[in-house]
Amino acid sequence: MSLSSALWPLRAGWPPLVCEAADGGAAWEPALLRAGVPRRNDVAPLPRPSGRHMGLSMADLIYGQGHLYPSRVELGLLAGTETRDVILWNAAFTPLDLMAVSSRSPAGTTLSGIAPGSIPPTGTAAGRLTVLASGPARQETVYTFLTSLGERKLEITALRVLLFPFWPEWSAGLETGYAFDTVVARDENGGEQRRPLARRPLRTLRATVWGDGVRGQRLHHLVHQGKDRVFGVPLWQEARRVAAVGPERDALTLDGPFEDCWNLSRLCGLIMIHERRRDAYVAASLAAKDPAGGTLFLSAPLDERFASGDLRVVPLFSGMLTRAEPRTVSDGFETWSVAFEELGASQPDLEGLPHAPADPSVPWLWPHRPDWSGEGPG
Known part of the structure; x- marks a missing residue:
């Protein structure tokens, strides 16, 4: 067998x-x-390739490179001037060369204390970042530090105005007024002297807005939480349609000349852009305008969301919410009677207005006639 x-x-x-x-x-x-x-055989088996690599050690993560602190500053809605310390740390054991410091859209910010040069081993270069209370409505600034070990970026984002993205109830009317802001000084003899606190009459806006569903919830929250904030108040009566957006997204061509739009062509430094299909809003600052050519030039490029679509431009002025009175129409539907007053500190320079005198010592004239149909001028 x-x-x-x-x-x-x-x-x-x-x-x-x-x-x-x-x-x-x-x-x-x-x-x-x-x-x-x-x-x-009691021996260790040979390793098999798995496509993965061993993680870096703490020494590899820290040393041998340059670090920038902070690398991103998100301030949200600005309530005043903000400052931050900026430190560029050379974590290498050889000198680090800082060759250049460049910036994109730096308006509204200043960076001091850090200049091109050599940073010793494990040494630092310290600076000071200041985000001003005045500047573009939407701050999107990037500082780039070009070093011998690569680039390091500092990104700053902030908003200076709180948008009021609600359209009025046109049947209830829309009222725009002008008011003077002056101060009276009296001497011991009873004499008075009046001085204007604003360079020109301040605008006021009174309107009724409506909301229901999610829109009503947003309106209710915004009215209650924004009473001490600076609003970007839209002048809905001068809204214009956007015909084309420039290839760099920093120029808007409207549907025609806007010389007849007094605020948009003469007094406007801020605009609100509304994309109607997605109901999205964004504020932007104007760098220049061409009323006859129907073109607006922005101080910073728009986001890609606003590169196309059904866009409208609405001029803004900076103001405070002075009145908000609700009225319930039906279940889940209410209207708010709101009023805004312009801030005198946000007015443009007189040289940017029509009929402005070239000589500052020449008195300013208000070339508008009163409405005699009422009680006459007071």
């Missing part, structure tokens, strides 16, 4: 591995090598 034909797993008394002797009269347990059984 050969081993290949024997059913040795079922045969009683036979070991698991057997081998027949040459004469067939006896059987013995073979050696492991002769039986073909692999010998076990």
